[in-house]
Amino acid sequence: MKAISFDKLRIQLGSALILPGVSFDVKAGECFGLVGESGSGKSTVLRCMSLLFHSWSGTISIDGKSVKEMGPFERCRTFQMVFQDPYGSLHPRHSVRTTLSEPLKIHKLDNHIERMEQALIEVGLPVDFLDRYPHQLSGGQRQRVAIARALILEPDILLLDEPTSALDVSVQAEILNLLVRLREEKGFTYLIVSHDLAVVDHMCDRFAVMQGGKVVEVLPREAIPGNEAIMPYARELIAASLQYERTVE
């Protein structure tokens, strides 16, 4: 289990200052949520960490080691990312087999077949799905393949960028159950971006509320039902979510 620490993460794209200085810590084995409106910079945090953006300053460290000092191999085997839209994140002309074997080849690992079958079993797909293409899969199955791809290098940390917001409620339940089970089995640290506080409440131990690129407040999960936030924006966000759910017992 590995801990993540963000310290004064700052990124400017063109003339826009996206993150002016974000600091927070994720404990080892924790499920940590990032919530906020669209444009508040929550996905940008994940993209900085996985070096999809390079031009940031500050430090992001995993168990004390900066991600910028890790080589690409070590980085990819420490953390992996699952993207929002399974319709866009899988290559349409690569079979599941190609998608899953690519990282194994790059990292020169052995026992490709066993590893790929193991990954599919872990995400609850039959092994004969290896020869399917994304268009032959439903949205939920695609997201399972995307999660299998993230698992195949046996990372310690998963970055989840709105993993269920493109899916139907019934399929969302399956994926959330899968993510909970995998964390119990493998002791992952999760950093999960979501705009749905009900999902955050279901999954996370703590979460950070972001607004305009800043972390407004870090709250424990228990603060949601009674709206115990102190900062006005965090209160407003939680109140809106509670109101949205109001008739649900």
Next chain:
Amino acid sequence: MQEMNSDTILAVENLSIRYRGTPTDAVRNVTFNLGRERLGIVGESGSGKSTVGRALLKLLPTADIKADRMQFRDIDLLNTPEKEMLKVRGRRISMILQDPKFSLNPIQKCGPQVAEAYSNHIRCSKKEAKQRTLTMLESVQIRDPERVYGLYPHEVSGGMGQRIMIAMMLLTDPDVVIADEPTSALDVTVRLQVLDILDALVRDKGIGLIMISHDLNLVRNFCDRVLIMYAGQVVEALNANEMHKAQHPYTRGLLAAQPHIGGPRQPLPVLERRPEWLEDVKVV
């Protein structure tokens, strides 16, 4: 045969839709009446809910629409030629689409787009159309309508874009508004504002609203009645405040699969799809 009483704005009986070149109907035997009320249509992606909405406006050039009846006020929608439909669409029945980013014209300023929707249907001077637009923008709670009038769609936020869409669609005083996932592209905080605005206008003007959504929570809070669709059929029709009394296992499954704030952290119940749900059902 259902009676069309004076409160009924729209009556649909046994509506079936098949996209050409596909072996099965996308929508089967959908029957409902709409009065001055808020009717929700809920279902998963692919359940046919948007197809129903589009069929009412005959916006499905690649599909065959069959129905025993599709009556809107004095108009028989089934047998109305395209030329006449132009006078219905956007004038008497209008549609609010999901994402303002894609449904507003990106290279035309917001104001003139809204004004055009008005002047296309109602003879008036340019000045009057603009005046009407500004008033309408104000009533969807846009604080500085003169400024917003001259902005391009990319210069406004998602919530404001959706309010502009609502303004455009309500400007002609339609009898029926079909809102197809009107808030799913918006953040929670903005979503409630947009819903409140839509709700107030619909109530004030006595409009019949059809709200198409995949979000059960939204629909049970916002609508009077709800139709639940599965695989092209309406499997259950409920009053929104009686949602917890749902009988059909699909509706119950959908309700249970939703995580709740403060809910127990057990694994969420997963929907077990049964083949018999695909059989023909009759919902009264």
